[in-house]
Amino acid sequence: MFDKCPLVITKIPIFVQKINRFIMKIALIGYGKMGKEIEKIALSRGHEIVSIIDVDNHQDMDSDAFRSADVAIEFTAPSVAYGNCLDAFRQGVKVVSGSTGWMGEHGEEMRRLCKEEGKTLFWSSNFSLGVAIFSAVNKYLAKIMNKFPNYDVSMVETHHIHKLDAPSGTAITLAEGILENLDRKDKWVMGTLTAPDGTVSGTTECAPDELPVSAIRKDEVPGIHTVRYESEADSIIITHDAKNRKGFALGAVLAAEYTATHEGFLGMNDLFQF
Numbered sequence: 001m002f003d004k005c006p007l008v009i010t011k012i013p014i015f016v017q018k019i020n021r022f023i024m025k026i027a028l029i030g031y032g033k034m035g036k037e038i039e040k041i042a043l044s045r046g047h048e049i050v051s052i053i054d055v056d057n058h059q060d061m062d063s064d065a066f067r068s069a070d071v072a073i074e075f076t077a078p079s080v081a082y083g084n085c086l087d088a089f090r091q092g093v094k095v096v097s098g099s100t101g102w103m104g105e106h107g108e109e110m111r112r113l114c115k116e117e118g119k120t121l122f123w124s125s126n127f128s129l130g131v132a133i134f135s136a137v138n139k140y141l142a143k144i145m146n147k148f149p150n151y152d153v154s155m156v157e158t159h160h161i162h163k164l165d166a167p168s169g170t171a172i173t174l175a176e177g178i179l180e181n182l183d184r185k186d187k188w189v190m191g192t193l194t195a196p197d198g199t200v201s202g203t204t205e206c207a208p209d210e211l212p213v214s215a216i217r218k219d220e221v222p223g224i225h226t227v228r229y230e231s232e233a234d235s236i237i238i239t240h241d242a243k244n245r246k247g248f249a250l251g252a253v254l255a256a257e258y259t260a261t262h263e264g265f266l267g268m269n270d271l272f273q274f
Contacts, residue, residue: 023046023048024042024048024070024071025047025069026049026069026071026072026073026256027050027051027052027053027069027072028049029075029076030053030075030084031052033245034098034248034252035052037245037246037249038073038252038253040249041249041253042256047253050066051063053066053072053084058087061091066093069093071093071094071096071256072093072096073097073098073256074095074097074098075099075252076099077099078099078164079102081097081099081102082102082106084099089113094120094121094122094259095120095259096252096255096256096259097122098126100168103125103169114264118263120259120263120265122256122259122267122270123265124251124268125168125169126173126223126248127248127249127254127255127268129272130240130242130247132272132274136274137238139177139180142178142182146181148231149184151230151236152230152231153227153229154204154212154214154227154228155171155178155226155228156215156216156225156226157170158217158223159217159218159221160219160222161218166193166215166217167190167215168223172213175188176188178211184208184209186209186210187210187211188211190215191215193214194214194217194218196217196218222242223241224239224240224241225239255268255271
């Protein structure tokens with residue numbers, strides 16, 4: 001009975017393929033917890049770390065070691081990420097950036113540099129494979145819920161106390177995915193912010209066409225994102241809960257492997273085509 005139902009695999013996901021697993025020379029910009037985790041993953045996949053740039057040696061970006069990199073992986077802070085990308089471009093090095101909180105201001109310029117000046121930037125608010133899957137589910141659910149106006153939607157993200165931007169870049173990306181597919185919502189707005197000491201500011205009360213996105217800063221939480229659809233009858237809730245930084249680090253290295261052989265302004269939709 002199974003003869004007429006052959007299993008045909010039309011496309012092998014990039015993260016399973018090994019054809020891109022050539023040895024890369026990688027520069028790290030930012031050597032905090034994420035930078036160190038990325039280093040471990042990169043070395044375990046056979047790559048070479050040729051340069052490590054941190055707050056005390058930024059001048060080393062102007063060096064032969066840095067210029068020898070196939071890709072620079074940048075995880076720093078919103079205040080310096082933009083400048084880091086420009087400095088890497090000046091050295092002729094492609095960039096994978098996971099820093100959030102700066103693309104809203106500089107995104108159009110980055111796209112222009114990639115399109116008109118031949119630069120290459122792979123940017124994502126979140127490099128986790130799980131979040132990529134969650135994002136696809138989020139968009140599909142919003143498309144379904146577009147037919148059921150009795151459900152209202154909201155979002156909450158929770159991160160460690162060291163995260164500077166709120167809401168998170170991932171939450172903003174998820175919110176944009178909802179807005180693309182839910183006609184009754186026109187924009188997202190900041191909801192409540194729960195500070196590390198438990199102090200709550202802001203409100204989730206908003207106009208009917210607005211999507212409130214709340215943020216919680218607590219302990220050392222790697223990242224939790226929850227989308228809630230609420231009606232008088234019931235609730236529909238989807239959540240992604242990161243257990244550690246390993247998934248983010250692996251995704252960043254996979255993005256670097258992809259970026260090494262591609263050009264332009266790139267993102268997770270290029271890497272994982274669901």
